[in-house]
Amino acid sequence: MSTTEPRAADKPRPVPIEVTEPFWSGLRDEEVRLQRCDDCGAWVFYPRHRCPSCLSAALRWHTVSGRASVYTFTIARQATHPAFADEVPQVLAVVELEEGPRLTTTLVDVDPDEVCVGLAVLPVFDRDEDGTVLLRYRPAR
Ligand SMILES: [Zn+2]
Structure with missing residues (x-):
């Protein structure tokens, strides 16, 4: 590189x-x-x-609780920014929390073909080496 x-x-x-x-x-x-x-x-x-x-x-x-369901999603098969090339395919989603608010996130630990609207998802606290924690989601299964 x-x-x-x-x-x-x-x-x-x-x-x-x-x-x-x-x-x-x-x-x-x-x-x-x-x-x-x-x-x-x-x-x-x-x-x-x-x-x-x-x-x-x-x-x-x-x-x-952070429990939510997929409200909408798209699968980025080309990096949305060069720095995200290591995350392709990236499942970009809007999830709806049990309480009602919706937030934009990335689904992880998921086969893009199994993602659907209404899929129950749980929070993933994705901690970087710099200590930043991003809120991602994975299927509840
Ligand atoms: Zn009020």
């Missing part, structure tokens, strides 16, 4: 900010944490300062 080829370490990394830090620190503790509105009960993802349902600022973090 030449020194100019992208490496896994060149992959874009999340950059936590104040409002998102509890989500990322939860992943480091191998927990999925979501905000919930104390005023109307809505579950909220992505992290925000105000509830998108009632505009209340009374959002509190809760640890949830």
Whole structure:
């Protein structure tokens, strides 16, 4: 490999900010944490300062199971970025958490041919050498 080829370490990394830090620190503790509105009960993802349902600022973090189902997916057979060439074919998915919010993720430990809408999936806490933990999903089986 030449020194100019992208490496896994060149992959874009999340950059936590104040409002998102509890989500990322939860992943480091191998927990999925979501905000919930104390005023109307809505579950909220992505992290925000105000509830998108009632505009209340009374959002509190809760640890949830992380159980979800596949809402939609696509299979990237060509790398979406040169740094992801080692992950092809990559199963890119939107999963719907039991609580309702949907999040974009990557399915791992799965045969792309077995992925379908509605597939029950469980969280995978994918820790990099730099300590970053990404939330991926695998079939519940
Ligand atoms: Zn609310």
